[in-house]
Amino acid sequence: MLAASTSGKPLPGGTLEVRVHARKGRTVHTTRLVKAGEIVLVEAPTLLLVSPDLSHTTCATCLRAVDPTASLACAGCQRACFCSAACQQAAHATPWLHSPPICSAYARLAALGLPADEHAQLRFLLHALALRHTQSPEAAARYAALMDLVGQPGEADRALAARFAPLLAEALSGAGVPPPALEVEEMATLLVKEQLNSYGVLASPQQQQRQQQQAVAAAVAGPASAAQKAEAGTSGKAAADGDEQDEEDEEEEEERMLRGSAIYSQAALINHECLPNVARYDYFDCPPPHDAPSWAGLAPTSASTCTSGAASAPTGGASAGGGGAxxxxxxxxxxxxxxxxxxxxxxxxxxxxxxxxELAQSYVPLHWGLLERQLQCREVYGFACTCPRCQTESQWSDEDEDSDDEDDVEEQEEAAGAGAEDMEEDGDGVAAAAAAGASAADGDELEMEELLRPITAPPGEEGPLESNYLHLFLLKYMCPRRGCHGTAAPPAPGSGLLECNVCGGSRSEQEFLRELERTRREEQRAAAAAAAARAGGRAGRR
Known part of the structure; x- marks a missing residue:
């Protein structure tokens, strides 16, 4: 996606610059040729937050996944843990991490019995409050970075902030600090900025499995019918088998849990497209260096970009063909x-x-279908995606009624992961799938005519893609491991591998070409079978 040659504000390192787009607002662009696999942005977090449900297995300082039997639990609130003594000391000494006031507030929040999403939002406001009222240049810079993020509150955000204000005051009432000094408008602004700009940090496979086992145990222990217990037992076996079950065709894909969230102020400037040109990588669970017992002593640094063509060394550690890290x-x-x-x-x-x-990241998994992506962008992020991929897929259901063209469209939808289940040739099927998605998105009803209308490029912006290019892009850059659907990028310029940013698996260029050839042969066989079936049908009618 090439932009106009208008110059912008350079980011540190000279590789990227920030421009202002009439429709999109701030955008991030390359200032030179960037090679595949090159690191374009490295940034320290403005704020890290742990999901309340995984607070006993996630370090409150660095978000590392920890074994609950080996972690250091917070003796004060029993609602936080740490991977090391250094992280624990750093958290207690930093006002916006897990200082005594926040520790006390965590305990009081837990006693309120709030829904998980509201509990997490109130925790975020606690940490934002701490930044707001800490008298230090670093805290002031972090809070200013939060307030500079995109997002303006609406009436629903203001109503939520007004409801949260007394809960925050109650949470802080026993912490020995003054009541919150944030105005409702400022709280509403913070809430919407966090929603639009925070990155979810996936739970580790061990955390995911542990939570599943606990859920199964709770279901079996509670009052349940024999059928429910049998179902729970089956789920428990699936959780215990772990990755082995991933290989079975009958296994249903499970939703990945989040251990927490992270806000990166400069990364948040990278806008969304459903075919991204950059992939985000987290390293929260990476092994520490031999000369550093803990990461807590590493002071945060400002965002940086590569200053030359140099990029990261190959990370290794993952087996070929989609193995785990x-x-x-x-x-x-x-x-x-x-x-x-x-x-x-x-x-x-x-x-x-x-x-x-212009750099583009995807706010949604690559395998999501058109309707699911459109609903997510509208309901969560407040915009209708008009990217080239959405333009292309929105036209597939309007192809000529000729049966050969219909077969081609169906094959392209399936291969591209565009959701043949969401976009059947039958208009009633599309409406039913869209209605189900709208119901899942907090019950907001969207006009089906608008969702099903062909998407066109905004004036002066890139038009639809060739369907074959879309097919090849997803086949190459979407992780082939069952149930993963991560985005793959080379670990370094010139590398012959593609490394997934979710499971850590890698695949060589030769493996991709073999898979491409296999897919081509399958499509040819399917097309021949469909043609034979149509010929047989016509002969029967005669």
């Missing part, structure tokens, strides 16, 4: 050279990016 997941891969610490986010170029290219 040490400890499970890309987050456990070794930290790339030049990245200061595991809480820093890393963005790599998926493919070569010419000078002036």
């Amino acid at each position: 040490p400890g499970g997941g890309a987050s456990a891969l070794p930290l790339p050279a030049g990245v200061p610490g595991p809480t820093h986010v890393v963005f790599r170029a998926v493919h070569d990016l010419p000078p002036g290219t």
Whole structure:
């Protein structure tokens, strides 16, 4: 996606610059040729938050996944843990991490019995309050970075903030600090900025499995019918079998849990497209260096970009063909050279990016269908995606009624992961799938005519893609491991591998070409079978 040659504000390192787009607002562009696999952005977090449900297995300082039997639990609130004594000391000494007032407030919040999402939002406001009222240049800079993020509150956000205000006051009432001094408008602004700009940090495979086992145990222990207990037992077996079950065709894909969230102020400037050109990598579970017993002593640094063509060294550690990283997941891969610490986010170029290219990340998994992506963008992020991929897929259901064309469209939808289940040729099927998605998105009803209308490019912006290109892109850059659907990028310029940013698995160019040939043959066989079936049908009618 090439932008106009308008110059912008350079980011540190000289590789990227920020421009202002009439429709999108701030955008991030390359200032030179960036090679596939090159690191374009490395940034320390403005704020890290642990999900309340996984607070006993996630370090409150660095978000590392920890074994609950080996972690250091907070003796004050029993609602936080740490991976090391150094992280514990750093958290207690830093006002916006897990200082005594926040520790006390955590305990009071837990006693309120709030829904998980509201509990997490109130925790975020607690940490934002701490930044707001800490008298230090670092805290002031972090809070200013939060307030500079995109997002303006609406009436629903203001109503939520007004409801949260007394809960925050109650949570802080026993902490020995003054009541919250944030105005409702400022709280509402913070809430919407957090919703639009925070990155979810996936739970480790061990955390996911442990939570499943606990859920199964709770279901079996509670009052349940024999059928429910049998179902729970089956789920427990699936959780215990772990990755072996991933290989079975009958296994249903499970939703990945989040251990927490992270806000990176400069990474948040990278806009969304459903075919991204950069992939985000986390390293929260990477092994620490031999000369550092804990990461807590590494001071946060400002965002940085590569200053030359140099990029990270190949990370290794993942078996070819989609195997898992040490400890499970890309987050456990070794930290790339030049990245200061595991809480820093890393963005790599998926493919070569010419000078002036706007960086694009995907806010949704690559395998989601058109309707699911559109609903997520509208309901969560407040915009209708008009990217080239959405333009292309929105036209597939309007293809000519000729049966050959219909077969081609169906094959392209299935191969591209565009959701043949969501976009059947039958208009009633599309409406039913869209209605189900709208119901799942907090019950907001969207006009089906608008969702099903062909998407066109905004004036002066890129038009639809060739369907074959879309097919090849997803086949190459979407992780082939069952149930993963991560985005793959080379671990370094010139590498012959593609490394997944979710499971940590890698695949060689030769493996991709073999898979491409296999897919081509399957499509040819399917087309021949469909043609034979149509010929037989016509002969029967005669």
